[in-house]
Amino acid sequence: MQNHGQFLEIRVANEIEPLLRRPISIYNIQGEIVEFVFQVKGKGTKILSDKKIGEEIDVLGPLGQGTFNFKDKKNIAIIGGGIGIFPLYELAKEAKKTAKINMYLGFRNKDFVVLEKEYKDVSDKFTLTTDDGSYGEKGFAINFLEKDLKNEKIDGIYACGPLPMLKAVQKLAKETNTPCQISLEERMGCGIGVCLGCAVKVNAGEETVYTHVCKAGPVFDSNVVQI
Numbered sequence: 001m002q003n004h005g006q007f008l009e010i011r012v013a014n015e016i017e018p019l020l021r022r023p024i025s026i027y028n029i030q031g032e033i034v035e036f037v038f039q040v041k042g043k044g045t046k047i048l049s050d051k052k053i054g055e056e057i058d059v060l061g062p063l064g065q066g067t068f069n070f071k072d073k074k075n076i077a078i079i080g081g082g083i084g085i086f087p088l089y090e091l092a093k094e095a096k097k098t099a100k101i102n103m104y105l106g107f108r109n110k111d112f113v114v115l116e117k118e119y120k121d122v123s124d125k126f127t128l129t130t131d132d133g134s135y136g137e138k139g140f141a142i143n144f145l146e147k148d149l150k151n152e153k154i155d156g157i158y159a160c161g162p163l164p165m166l167k168a169v170q171k172l173a174k175e176t177n178t179p180c181q182i183s184l185e186e187r188m189g190c191g192i193g194v195c196l197g198c199a200v201k202v203n204a205g206e207e208t209v210y211t212h213v214c215k216a217g218p219v220f221d222s223n224v225v226q227i
């Protein structure tokens with residue numbers, strides 16, 4: 001089984017600035033082709049979006065040791081928000097071979113909705129929400145997951161998205177005693193565990209210790225990581 005939820009560190013330019021690589025999730029793997037999808041946020045992603053077809057880019061990866069584990073799961077919920085949906089596609093595609101996939105995707109509004117058909121095709125049950133109701137269901141994706149959790153036994157939740165969404169998923173998983181993994185999209189410098197730019201608190205027995213999202217994650221068990 002491949003490691004799902006890993007990411008790439010992409011050098012967007014050969015010049016000194018921007019020096020730091022940008023972390024981008026693996027979206028889809030097809031044979032030897034690895035696909036990623038990104039939103040233009042600032043300077044780095046803008047430079048990346050200006051690349052021409054066929055132009056070479058310097059990519060480091062796959063990175064991250066904390067990955068999604070869906071072994072023996074039969075009925076899972078996958079919930080993503082915004083750019084957090086991207087690492088969930090490959091997970092859904094693979095997990096669908098052995099489990100029922102309940103997919104919940106949340107976007108700010110209609111303009112941010114992407115890849116609807118692709119995600120629908122790897123789902124058995126598909127819910128798309130927008131915060132303002134301009135497309136799909138109105139509201140937050142988690143509200144629909146919460147409703148479904150009352151009616152059926154879901155044996156695993158997998159989430160990636162903005163922090164408020166992840167916090168709500170973590171709380172819901174705890175309340176319903178559902179195993180859950182969350183993928184963090186922390187700001188990163190090096191992506192390989194040397195700059196300490198991505199520290200996060202995790203429970204280690206009675207203690208709280210710091211670990212690196214880029215090395216120990218980006219995927220963590222929701223009852224272990226403190227967000």
Ligand SMILES: Cc1cc2nc3c(=O)[nH]c(=O)nc-3n(C[C@H](O)[C@H](O)[C@H](O)COP(=O)(O)OP(=O)(O)OC[C@H]3O[C@@H](n4cnc5c(N)ncnc54)[C@H](O)[C@@H]3O)c2cc1C
Nearest residue numbers: 022023024025038039041042043044045086185186187188
């Ligand atoms: C593990 C991981 C996976 C990601 N996967 C995706 C993806 O599949 N698609 C996608 O569109 N975006 C993804 N992101 C977010 C993406 O890395 C940022 O949007 C991008 O780095 C912004 O760079 P910029 O130069 O355009 O913006 P700027 O704001 O100019 O970036 C400045 C610095 O901040 C860092 N940074 C800024 N925002 C983020 C952020 N949200 N997360 C981490 N570092 C950030 C950059 O690496 C850079 O060092 C992911 C982030 C992480 C950590």
Ligand code: FES
Nearest residue numbers: 190191195196214
């Ligand atoms: S990004 Fe540098 S240690 Fe994680």
